Amino acid sequence: MPRKHSAADQPLRLDNQICFAVYSAAHAFNRVYKPLLDRLGLTYPQYLVMLVLWERDDVPVKDIGERLHLDSGTLTPLLKRLEAAHLVKRTRSSEDERQVLIALTPQGQALKDKARAVPQSILAAADCSVSELVAMKDEIVALRDRLNAVIGE
């Protein structure tokens, strides 16, 4: 008897690819964030860096990179733009001259208050319960970590 077509039957179909689901969801998030972050004067990757710094300040570039899985090629120019916007200060560590420590300016600290409205707006846009989102987040993180394990880190 004839079977229905399933994902396993047509692995090259775009709509069967979880990677495209993730890819397009990331872009959708970006588009939802854009107007919210425009008010803060931040791009989405800059917002991620600020989230890291709002948790802990005065950290080397490397720590931010490990947290966000980004390298210096991405972070150096991004951090220079944040410095130009007077949100962070970049200073070479005196203990280890190789390191550049990133500290928040008073404006950078103050921006955290304006940022508190952002997660609420995102939650509203996602249009589902917090517990559902947390469950999905945990699944996606677990998948991400398995993928990262393959490429060795």
Next chain:
Amino acid sequence: MPRKHSAADQPLRLDNQICFAVYSAAHAFNRVYKPLLDRLGLTYPQYLVMLVLWERDDVPVKDIGERLHLDSGTLTPLLKRLEAAHLVKRTRSSEDERQVLIALTPQGQALKDKARAVPQSILAAADCSVSELVAMKDEIVALRDRLNAVIGE
């Protein structure tokens, strides 16, 4: 009595953000795909375009853009690179001179065979069952579509 800290308590913590889970998962996929797609001479976005074309050929740029949620600013140069690689041909439609139709070359068609190994490798890297992946994919697509609904499309 004291409560445990939950995601809802600390909405600005990086690890509580589903958007970062999605963002970092997309990058993880990219890194897993890279060595596989290098053998095909494709980047990941180029691979997505080829997936669309392998399903249906000879389509206007706009159709590809709608399928992948990408605009001409992204697609025009990407398609020119695919043309330079002799994988597609770009021709203005005679019926509607505004449209540029994208057709696969014989090499572009032939590349599909080499691409069949890719999804298997990704499945292995994801290290979980097909049914789990399909379930996650459907959840992520549903979330993406709710986000897209908010920004109006």
Next chain:
DNA sequence: AACAATTATATTGTGCGCAATTGAAATTTG
């Protein structure tokens, strides 16, 4: 101490991704 290996950041080059604008072709409207 001298040398080699490692580490942290910076730089260069390529390819997205998207906003804003342009220009040409098609459609709608008066």
Next chain:
DNA sequence: CAAATTTCAATTGCGCACAATATAATTGTT
């Protein structure tokens, strides 16, 4: 049918993202 509007692709400019390389500082080894 002519003018206004809409549509499609291309272009420009900016900001990631990452590979590859460079440079300087630190650490490890003999």
